[in-house]
Amino acid sequence: MTKITLQIDGMQCGMCESHVNDAVRNAFPVKKVTSSHSKGQTIILAEREIDQTKLKEAVDAMGYRVVSVKSEPYEKKGFSLFGK
Template identity: 30%
Template sequence: MTSQADPRSGAATDVTGDRVTLTYQVSGMTCGHCEGAVSEEISAIGGVASVKAVAATGQVTVVSDAALDDEAVRAAVDEAGYEFAGRV
């Protein structure tokens, strides 16, 4: 696995083989239902292999085939009813 810094945000992007792992901060999640709603919406983005949302930290880890467009993730989080706060 290698880590690369995104020049726009300074956030780290982990690359393992052909997969990219990104972590995002999401505000407003308080329970398992929230985690599921956010995960479901982000999972619908093309190329997403897995999503793990943790309400206690507000962090959402996404594994995908390629780096995701932050605006697509923001739109998915908005659709779920939560606030996208950016990459970690």
């Protein structure tokens, strides 16, 4: 799994968050996407890497501006009986 964090300029409200989330969901196979206009941030969980240029294009097409993209491996945190 990959966690992709976007810093986005232009989100002002909950509808903006929804527009960005829908744009990402419609363009890419993602497990989860959440946005916060107050943080200016969108977090995406996906099985594999997403092309950053295409990701920026999808968000920019909605009228927002991607300022930065950070990608990192993601492991679900949780309780394990095996201590790992």
